Amino acid sequence: MAPRSRDDSQATRAASRARILAAARTLFAERGFFASRVADVARRAAMSPGNVYWHFDSKEAILQAILAEGFGSVEGMTAEVADAYGPARRKLDLLVERTLALYAGNAEFMVILGGLMGHGGQELIRSLGFDMPEIGGRYHANLRRVFAEARSEGAVAPADPDLLVAFYFAFFNGLLITYPDMWPALPPEALREAALRLVGYSPAG
Numbered sequence: 001m002a003p004r005s006r007d008d009s010q011a012t013r014a015a016s017r018a019r020i021l022a023a024a025r026t027l028f029a030e031r032g033f034f035a036s037r038v039a040d041v042a043r044r045a046a047m048s049p050g051n052v053y054w055h056f057d058s059k060e061a062i063l064q065a066i067l068a069e070g071f072g073s074v075e076g077m078t079a080e081v082a083d084a085y086g087p088a089r090r091k092l093d094l095l096v097e098r099t100l101a102l103y104a105g106n107a108e109f110m111v112i113l114g115g116l117m118g119h120g121g122q123e124l125i126r127s128l129g130f131d132m133p134e135i136g137g138r139y140h141a142n143l144r145r146v147f148a149e150a151r152s153e154g155a156v157a158p159a160d161p162d163l164l165v166a167f168y169f170a171f172f173n174g175l176l177i178t179y180p181d182m183w184p185a186l187p188p189e190a191l192r193e194a195a196l197r198l199v200g201y202s203p204a205g
Contacts (some may be wrong), residue, residue, distance in 0.1 A: 038062075094149055
Protein backbone atom coordinates (compact mmCIF):
# COMPACT_ATOMS: atom_id res chain seq x y z
CA MET A 1 0.00 0.00 0.00
CA ALA A 2 1.37 3.39 -0.97
CA PRO A 3 2.02 5.84 1.86
CA ARG A 4 -0.56 8.55 2.33
CA SER A 5 0.39 11.86 0.80
CA ARG A 6 0.56 15.09 2.75
CA ASP A 7 -2.55 16.29 0.92
CA ASP A 8 -4.43 13.13 1.90
CA SER A 9 -3.46 13.58 5.56
CA GLN A 10 -4.53 17.21 5.56
CA ALA A 11 -7.84 16.28 3.95
CA THR A 12 -8.42 13.58 6.57
CA ARG A 13 -7.64 15.99 9.41
CA ALA A 14 -9.93 18.62 7.90
CA ALA A 15 -12.74 16.08 7.53
CA SER A 16 -12.33 14.93 11.16
CA ARG A 17 -12.33 18.50 12.39
CA ALA A 18 -15.47 19.29 10.39
CA ARG A 19 -17.16 16.17 11.80
CA ILE A 20 -16.36 17.25 15.34
CA LEU A 21 -17.72 20.75 14.75
CA ALA A 22 -20.89 19.41 13.12
CA ALA A 23 -21.49 17.08 16.07
CA ALA A 24 -20.78 19.84 18.59
CA ARG A 25 -23.10 22.31 16.86
CA THR A 26 -25.96 19.84 17.01
CA LEU A 27 -25.22 18.87 20.61
CA PHE A 28 -24.74 22.42 21.90
CA ALA A 29 -27.95 23.50 20.18
CA GLU A 30 -29.91 20.59 21.67
CA ARG A 31 -28.50 20.51 25.22
CA GLY A 32 -26.73 23.82 25.62
CA PHE A 33 -23.00 24.35 25.78
CA PHE A 34 -22.71 24.05 29.55
CA ALA A 35 -24.67 20.80 29.73
CA SER A 36 -22.48 19.12 27.13
CA ARG A 37 -19.11 17.41 27.62
CA VAL A 38 -16.25 16.65 25.27
CA ALA A 39 -17.09 12.97 25.71
CA ASP A 40 -20.61 13.71 24.47
CA VAL A 41 -19.21 15.48 21.41
CA ALA A 42 -16.91 12.54 20.71
CA ARG A 43 -19.79 10.09 21.01
CA ARG A 44 -21.94 12.17 18.67
CA ALA A 45 -19.06 12.38 16.17
CA ALA A 46 -18.44 8.60 16.46
CA MET A 47 -14.83 9.00 17.53
CA SER A 48 -12.76 8.79 20.69
CA PRO A 49 -12.38 11.73 23.11
CA GLY A 50 -8.65 11.55 22.42
CA ASN A 51 -9.28 12.23 18.75
CA VAL A 52 -11.38 15.27 19.66
CA TYR A 53 -8.63 16.57 21.96
CA TRP A 54 -6.10 16.08 19.17
CA HIS A 55 -7.99 18.73 17.21
CA PHE A 56 -9.20 20.93 20.08
CA ASP A 57 -7.60 21.61 23.46
CA SER A 58 -10.92 22.02 25.25
CA LYS A 59 -14.68 22.26 24.93
CA GLU A 60 -14.25 26.05 24.88
CA ALA A 61 -11.93 25.75 21.87
CA ILE A 62 -14.63 23.83 20.01
CA LEU A 63 -17.14 26.56 20.86
CA GLN A 64 -14.72 29.26 19.72
CA ALA A 65 -14.38 27.54 16.34
CA ILE A 66 -18.15 27.29 15.99
CA LEU A 67 -18.59 30.97 16.85
CA ALA A 68 -15.81 32.05 14.49
CA GLU A 69 -17.40 30.15 11.61
CA GLY A 70 -20.86 31.48 12.40
CA PHE A 71 -19.86 35.10 12.79
CA GLY A 72 -17.74 34.85 9.66
CA SER A 73 -20.65 33.50 7.64
CA VAL A 74 -22.92 36.38 8.63
CA GLU A 75 -20.26 39.00 7.97
CA GLY A 76 -19.40 37.44 4.63
CA MET A 77 -23.04 37.43 3.56
CA THR A 78 -23.61 41.07 4.46
CA ALA A 79 -20.41 42.14 2.71
CA GLU A 80 -21.33 40.17 -0.41
CA VAL A 81 -24.71 41.90 -0.62
CA ALA A 82 -23.26 45.36 0.07
CA ASP A 83 -20.66 44.87 -2.69
CA ALA A 84 -23.09 43.41 -5.22
CA TYR A 85 -23.53 45.25 -8.50
CA GLY A 86 -26.91 46.63 -9.47
CA PRO A 87 -29.80 48.77 -8.29
CA ALA A 88 -30.96 48.84 -4.68
CA ARG A 89 -34.04 46.71 -5.24
CA ARG A 90 -31.90 43.94 -6.67
CA LYS A 91 -29.65 44.16 -3.61
CA LEU A 92 -32.65 43.97 -1.28
CA ASP A 93 -33.92 40.87 -3.09
CA LEU A 94 -30.44 39.37 -2.85
CA LEU A 95 -30.23 40.29 0.84
CA VAL A 96 -33.43 38.43 1.71
CA GLU A 97 -32.44 35.44 -0.42
CA ARG A 98 -28.99 35.21 1.20
CA THR A 99 -30.38 35.81 4.69
CA LEU A 100 -32.89 32.98 4.39
CA ALA A 101 -30.24 30.62 3.04
CA LEU A 102 -27.76 31.63 5.72
CA TYR A 103 -30.17 31.26 8.61
CA ALA A 104 -31.46 27.93 7.32
CA GLY A 105 -27.90 26.62 7.13
CA ASN A 106 -26.80 28.14 10.44
CA ALA A 107 -29.84 27.67 12.64
CA GLU A 108 -27.85 25.69 15.21
CA PHE A 109 -25.26 28.46 15.47
CA MET A 110 -27.99 31.02 16.16
CA VAL A 111 -29.56 28.81 18.84
CA ILE A 112 -26.14 28.34 20.48
CA LEU A 113 -25.45 32.06 20.36
CA GLY A 114 -28.84 32.85 21.84
CA GLY A 115 -28.20 30.42 24.69
CA LEU A 116 -24.82 31.96 25.43
CA MET A 117 -26.27 35.46 25.41
CA GLY A 118 -28.98 34.34 27.82
CA HIS A 119 -26.43 32.69 30.10
CA GLY A 120 -23.72 35.30 30.32
CA GLY A 121 -24.44 37.98 27.75
CA GLN A 122 -21.78 39.91 25.92
CA GLU A 123 -19.27 39.40 28.75
CA LEU A 124 -19.37 35.65 28.22
CA ILE A 125 -18.91 36.06 24.47
CA ARG A 126 -16.03 38.48 25.11
CA SER A 127 -14.35 35.96 27.42
CA LEU A 128 -14.28 33.58 24.45
CA GLY A 129 -12.46 36.16 22.36
CA PHE A 130 -15.30 37.82 20.47
CA ASP A 131 -16.40 41.44 20.79
CA MET A 132 -20.11 41.47 19.94
CA PRO A 133 -20.43 45.25 19.44
CA GLU A 134 -17.45 45.18 17.08
CA ILE A 135 -18.71 42.15 15.16
CA GLY A 136 -22.26 43.49 14.98
CA GLY A 137 -20.89 46.86 13.94
CA ARG A 138 -19.32 45.29 10.86
CA TYR A 139 -22.61 43.59 9.90
CA HIS A 140 -24.44 46.83 10.51
CA ALA A 141 -22.02 48.91 8.42
CA ASN A 142 -22.41 46.55 5.47
CA LEU A 143 -26.20 46.62 5.58
CA ARG A 144 -26.31 50.34 6.26
CA ARG A 145 -24.77 50.80 2.82
CA VAL A 146 -27.54 48.69 1.31
CA PHE A 147 -30.37 50.51 3.06
CA ALA A 148 -28.89 53.98 2.54
CA GLU A 149 -28.73 53.27 -1.19
CA ALA A 150 -32.25 51.84 -1.14
CA ARG A 151 -33.56 54.94 0.62
CA SER A 152 -31.88 57.23 -1.89
CA GLU A 153 -33.52 55.30 -4.74
CA GLY A 154 -36.94 55.35 -3.07
CA ALA A 155 -36.97 51.58 -2.63
CA VAL A 156 -37.66 51.66 1.13
CA ALA A 157 -39.24 53.96 3.68
CA PRO A 158 -37.59 57.40 4.06
CA ALA A 159 -36.26 56.44 7.49
CA ASP A 160 -32.82 56.43 9.08
CA PRO A 161 -30.88 53.56 7.46
CA ASP A 162 -29.59 52.54 10.90
CA LEU A 163 -33.18 52.02 12.02
CA LEU A 164 -34.00 50.00 8.91
CA VAL A 165 -31.02 47.71 9.54
CA ALA A 166 -32.16 47.23 13.14
CA PHE A 167 -35.69 46.34 12.02
CA TYR A 168 -34.35 43.89 9.45
CA PHE A 169 -32.04 42.03 11.83
CA ALA A 170 -34.57 42.06 14.66
CA PHE A 171 -37.13 40.38 12.43
CA PHE A 172 -34.96 37.43 11.44
CA ASN A 173 -33.15 37.05 14.77
CA GLY A 174 -36.45 37.15 16.63
CA LEU A 175 -37.91 34.42 14.46
CA LEU A 176 -34.87 32.19 14.73
CA ILE A 177 -34.35 32.55 18.46
CA THR A 178 -37.98 32.73 19.64
CA TYR A 179 -39.56 30.33 17.13
CA PRO A 180 -36.75 27.96 16.09
CA ASP A 181 -39.13 25.10 15.27
CA MET A 182 -41.75 27.16 13.47
CA TRP A 183 -39.93 29.50 11.13
CA PRO A 184 -38.34 26.84 8.83
CA ALA A 185 -41.86 25.69 7.91
CA LEU A 186 -42.96 29.16 6.82
CA PRO A 187 -43.01 29.79 3.05
CA PRO A 188 -39.90 31.74 1.98
CA GLU A 189 -42.06 34.15 -0.01
CA ALA A 190 -44.10 35.00 3.11
CA LEU A 191 -40.90 35.70 5.05
CA ARG A 192 -39.58 37.80 2.19
CA GLU A 193 -42.75 39.88 2.03
CA ALA A 194 -42.85 40.37 5.81
CA ALA A 195 -39.20 41.46 6.01
CA LEU A 196 -39.52 43.90 3.12
CA ARG A 197 -42.81 45.29 4.40
CA LEU A 198 -41.11 45.99 7.72
CA VAL A 199 -38.59 48.29 6.02
CA GLY A 200 -41.21 49.96 3.84
CA TYR A 201 -40.21 48.31 0.59
CA SER A 202 -41.64 49.97 -2.51
CA PRO A 203 -41.65 47.97 -5.77
CA ALA A 204 -40.39 49.69 -8.87
CA GLY A 205 -43.06 51.82 -10.51
